[in-house]
Amino acid sequence: MNPVRELQNHGQAVWLDFLARGFIARGDLKHLVDNDGVRGVTSNPSIFEKAIGSSDEYDSAIARILDKGDRSVAGLYEQLAVEDIQHAADVLRPVYDRLHGADGFVSLEVSPYLANDTKATIVEAKRLWKSVDRKNLMIKVPATPEGLPAIRHLISEGISINITLLFSQKVYVEVAEAFLSGLQEYVRHGGDPSHVASVASFFVSRIDTAVDKQLDEKIAQANDPAEKARLTTLKGRIAIANARLAYQDYKRLFSSDDWKRLEAQGARPQRLLWASTGTKNKDYSDVLYVEELIGRDTVNTIPPATLEAFRDHGRLRDSLQENLDEARQALASLAEAGISLDAITRDLVKQGVQLFDDAADKLLGAVARKRAKILGSAIGQQTLSLDPAMAKSVAAQAEDWRAAGTIRKLWQHDKSVWTGADEDKWLGWLASPAAEFDRAADYEDYARRVKKQKFTDAVVLGMGGSSLGPEVLATTFAKTAGFPKLHVLDSTDPAQIRALEAAIDVARTVFIVSSKSGGTTEPNALKDYFHARVAKAIGADKAGHRFIAVTDPGSSLDKEATKLGYARTFHGDPAIGGRYSVLSPFGLVPAATAGINVTGLLRNALAMVRSCGAEVPPHDNPGVQLGLAMGLAGREGRDKVTILSSRKIADFGAWAEQLIAESTGKEGKGLIPIDGESLGDASLYGNDRFFVDIRTAGEDDAAHDEKLRALENAGHPVVRIVMNSIDQIGQEFFRFEMAVAVAGAILGINPFDQPDVEAAKIRTRELTAAFEKTGRLPNEEPALSTARFDLYTDDVNARALREKGADGDLSSWLKAHFARTEPGDYVALLAYIARDDKHISDLQRMRLAVRDREKVATCAEFGPRFQHSTGQAYKGGPDSGVFLQITTDDARDLTIPGRKISFSVIKAAQARGDFDVLTRRGRRALRVHLKGDLRSGLSQLGDAITGALN
Template sequence: MNPVKQLENHGQAVWLDFLARGFVAKGELKKLIDTDGVKGVTSNPSIFEKAIGSSDEYDGAIGNALKKGDRSVADLFEHVAVEDIQHAADVLRPVYDEFHGNDGFVSLEVSPYLAMDTKGTIAEAMRLWHDVHRKNLMVKVPATPEGLPAIEHLTGKGLSINITLLFSQQVYIEVAKAYIAGLEKLVADGGDPSHVASVASFFVSRIDSAVDKQLDEKIARANDPQEKERLAALKGKVAIANAKLAYQEYKQLFSGARWEKLAAKGAKPQRLLWASTGTKNKDYSDVLYVEELIGPNTVNTVPPATLDAFRDHGKPRDSLEENVEEARQILAELEKSGVSLGAITEELVEDGVKLFADAADKLYGAVAHKRATVLGAAIGAQKLALGSALKKAVEKSTEEWRAGAKIRRLWHKDKTVWTGDDENKWLGWLDSPAKADIADYEDYARRVKGQNFSDAVVLGMGGSSLGPEVLAETFPKKSGFPKLHVLDSTDPAQVRAMEKAIDLKKTVFIVSSKSGGTTEPNVMKDYFFAQVSKAIGAEKAGHRFIAVTDPGSSLEKVAKKQGFARTFHGEPTIGGRYSVLSPFGLVPAATAGIDVKSLIHHTLAMVRSCGADVPPHENPGVQLGLAMGLAGLEGRDKVTIFSSEKIADFGAWAEQLIAESTGKEGKGLIPIDGETIAEVSVYGHDRFFIDLRTEGENDAGHDARLDALEKAGHPVVRIVIKSIEHIGQEFYRFEIATAVAGAVLGINPFNQPDVEAAKVKTRELTTAFEKSGSLPAEEPVISTGEADLYTDEANASDLRKAGADGTLESWLKAHFSRVHADDYVALLAYIERNADHIDTLEGARLAVRDQRHVATCAEFGPRFLHSTGQAYKGGPDSGVFLQITADDAKDLPVPGQKASFGIIKAAQARGDFDVLTERGRRALRVHLKGDLKAGLKTLDHAIRQALN
């Protein structure tokens, strides 16, 4: 009989502090049971991390699990861990039976992240107990203040609990009392306590490590040789003394009338289990914490190396009750020396929670990496080339986010991740894909298909329109379903063009407005409702309209009154720009016959990749967000997005998300969408490039220039999407990234204070029109045959000093002379958004970029007001703005209102411009006269001349 086996004769059970799949499968655990009398196994995140992260032992199991369907990282780990625990429990079941449920246990720990969460601990422990489904399972719960009530509750439900992270005698007493109280509840509820076992895992060697460190510091400061000798005599003895006295408490706790009453019903005493028994100080015996703590009805859980050492040269004896008075004297001497064991044990609990959480981070990181490897291209690939300085900053911030549990806090809707304002109220988008009612969308799509509609038109603005626009532009028309269009303008010509492009008698309209009070979708609805009423009859018109709005909004009331076919409710905790994966995007998708089930299925893969259980270094959304935010802080705040042909419209959606979320309080990221890639020499040092493409889309010239940008030191992010069906993944990746970037910048990424300012100005102007029949008069700073120019006094004075005189060209030349390095130029056109006008503005913006080497934007109003307009007004003062307006060739009335579409658009333009100038922005407005096509040509020529 070897020394390990001999411990049985002293009443002590040996459990192994180790678990791995191959170790069980190859029979090594069974061998230790047979040869050494090992009677149990414990596991923790550190053990699993070493097993999973340091080998390919689990690759097959993870791969097989994912073949049955994707799952979150935590679920994936739990799946393989539960299998391991079940296999080990089955090997140990004969021990459990032989010793009548006193031994033969396998321990599985609740997530360390729940150490301070009583309800979460209880819920997870109950789930693990159910999933493992083995009588000889012990669920491990930490001895934190929040863990104690969980221990009592779980014991009362008949679970066997292993209490971990126990260092203090006083806390041990509370743990034992919680166990006893739990048994009493179980008996009171008619349960059988004989099936419940428990161990209190009392940690040993970590105490000596902490105490010895403080003693060494005191020894180094002491001048008296006798004092040095006295302090040195305490080293390596405190942990054992502490454990021996805990055992004396055990004997008191599990005796007497209260306990005897439970014992009579078959209750088992909660055994003390010596944990952390591997010797950490090489000056001490490698079997110290086994030899000195041997006693009846105890457990010693040992790592494999300590087991081997004790088998080789351990000397069993009844040591636990030796020198108990000396143990008391040692602790008294320690207190006399000014070293507080109580303070040390409290700190060790905190450190233990942190260490286990750190180990869990490594564990989940390893699982996340293996999951991503198995899924491969099913998750959009992301490669960051950031340059050495930014890369180091991201690595540092990644560790800060990990250590601060920020991604878990984000998912737990902790507003202190940002500014502590109201961010917690706007995080419904985090789980909106998982909450999508797929069956309802599919049923709705079947109903749409049965109506034989030719067209579907989304009437919305900003977040209500840009997401659906990506879907409309990305997915081809589906057979049997209407062609999806988006109208997000009050320009009369654009409204007419939409009306001309569709068959009113065969079109369904989706009126999309979160608040229900947004001007643009309301007037567009009024117009088309009247037109449909004329086409098919007022009594049938409502049947052609769908509302997507928050519950209780004014739009919902109108929809009910006008007999809309259906109202879909948005989620009030989701802001418009984060709403594409909610009804605001999914209703248009379903209407157009896009497979919502497939879209959500692919999206959820990215949701899982960005989940709370994926540490920042393996979390693609967090990595992109940290890179964007930190680049912005370093001055690289022009986030330039290149999107390949199949997903060309994605940048317009991302533009709104990034600008409206981050551009405020004088900070922010300025998204640049639609620029074609240029030579390195064109770009300043303010760029951050993101290149998106679908798999198989290659452009050698584009790639060569992208490579050149990377070699020149510009940060470049490359994202490859498997197919357009995976576009939802990118919506989600960018939502997470933008929220993270907002935290890095120190702003609230969910409000839009400066968008509201422009709306107020617009309402003031339209109210004035309603009263007087005209907009308030305004005086141009100069009037030419081609255009009238407007700006405020401060801008006009600056421009005149820069050489502006009587010509359009001179004013433009003076305006562009104010463009400096790291600025951007935005062309803001309140005209019809069509292919010709887009081409004209794109040509002009690229001319500015190439001549002045600055970022440029070409935006159409009023749609950009709900998008980049926030950053232009509230973000950094680095924009130079040229607003373009024109007289409408033919206006269009809005039913029931004095103000026409043209008047509303003019009010929006003027309100926008007024806020820009009030904020001190460099802004000039050019109002083109006469024929718009000719006027744009003249303006384009003048811009190019001014640049030269």
């Protein structure tokens, strides 16, 4: 006699609580069906985690799926699970057919993350039902308060349901009533109830584990031996008593008149299923929860070890209705002892959801790791080298985020991830790569039209997020044959504008005016200037056709583009801020114009989107890992994020610089990005540094690598990112967007606003308004004036500098200024001059002199472009900056058609507005104005800085 098989003679079906691909493929499941009479299979995240995460038997299946195209981690797991469920259902289909649909079921669970979401549970259950497409499928739905209406709804649509995480008699009655109500609804609409099956999975052993723990505490506290003995007799009895009394509810509910009417139409009862029947307490029989719960019209879902044990030594009897009075007395005694079974069962539901969440996290983490391993170099590789304390801190924070489901909340646009302000309105960048990929054909068609025009050049007129992303693309990708060369102009400096104009053929150039709001000063002035130039070159009636607008719907630029007859207007998503917009039309239109493969760029970006997806736990989520490390390092004082970009992607740091600074530098907090500061010896760096080294594979630099290792050995955190090729640049855009959003949450700020950028804009508008009214900017009095230099600052800074020795020459003021730096500070050179190779080199020499002497981080920025970037952090971030602004009189100005104001005046107003806000915020700031020839002035300034540092 086989006790397992004999259970069916007592009216009980045996289901197996286990599922794995190899188990099915080897014929093991069929063997249990044929020899033990197993009639069903259940699955859950814990089961799949053990099957997928603990072996390599799924590796080839994952590789096969990915060979046909990348998938999200959740999509990858779901395809594996659906295939396994289908295979198991096919093995059990003969049982289903032989029993005319009374048994032979396989269960697949909706995501445990949806346990408290009725609507999402319904949507996923219907999708899984359709995907598996097997009559002998049951969808598992938890018996949470939100699960009950989902159960009713799904039954009303003819979907077979396995209700899981059921502990309480009271909730069981609600579950059964939901089934009956749903079935009545289904029949009312003409459904055949004989096709609808359901089981109510009543959990057993977990109840004894929880009750016994409280009983042990009561026993330890009791002084009366008789009381100790009475409490001891309750151990190991409550779960069985609870289940037996639930079975009495089943008999009552399924003998009612309502049920008899349904049964007459072919309905099948919702059977009670005993779940969690593996014995947890070694003092109890290993087959306790099988032997004591044998009864008609029930199911026992048994884990493999318990099934083997029962086959070996299980004893059969109709036990389910035994000793019912004793069962009632046991529950009454438990209540008299002050232990609430209702409270325990409520907690067990919550714990059960959390345990399944935990298992799902482990499962999806395992799938994520396997996906990453199989894709290999198709995804940029990231390694974090952190000291033990920081590594422990990051791991702990990652676990906190995992347990709280914070990544899922982020993807669900939950503003509580940050400050609870308006962050939920600025998360369009999460979905942008996928949305734009669906529009890739439109970009390709646009690119073909551009190519037909035979333009020689394309110029982006924009600032901040509208310019820095396109600039990375312009400098990273070589010119595509047949397409225009891509340029970016984000300056009001007349010399820089004139240099750009000299480098292009205006008559054969397409201009991309890029502004989200349409009201930004710089692109509007540049637009007016170049529209006049184009009109002069090809005629006013044709000029508009050489312009493309990229802007948000309804903006002033949107309206003007229509008025001026622009060739095309691309609309951005108002839910995407400028610095997060590179994988939206603001980056993709310039890319398509230059003939860059937008489809490939987005396809690569989507690989990183999937790696950073909602379902990928923090420990395995590259964007989240980088963000946690940056944010926690910043909180510990390592707030100078030093970006080291290799030659092929040298401009990436300028884009990342803006993203980091403008997102995190506010409320006196933030990360200060350091871009373009060439790597020096480890001795030059303080404990405020966090290094990110990004390069493409094959760009080997032995000296650079040696310096990185020295930094690691000195205890500095170093993140290494290696892209397989420049084609993966889109991945890095998204990795950093996710990382900065996460870092903002760690810092406790809103990473999507920029209040201090707005402050500088307001002050600039005040100054330009004064010019338009009077014909000149307001007078300002220098703190020192010489033949070659004027120095400006506010009274507070002037007094502080004089106290440190500033007197009648430039060097003394610079010496006093740099003497104000402290460990953990940074020095920023803010030059309102043309940004060209020579001037970049000049500023590099100055900044490195400061770094090497003062051993502080340095920034070298060009205005006004940095105002839309690092300017936010300089004004709103930590008060650790020492600023030297550099201005000059322009040798030649440029007028703007239709305006009273010129580019020189705009630039001067921007510089003064920027400086005024710095000083009003109490920053240590000094402005040096170069007179006469700029080249000699910069040379003398460099000499003065060197002298001041000695």
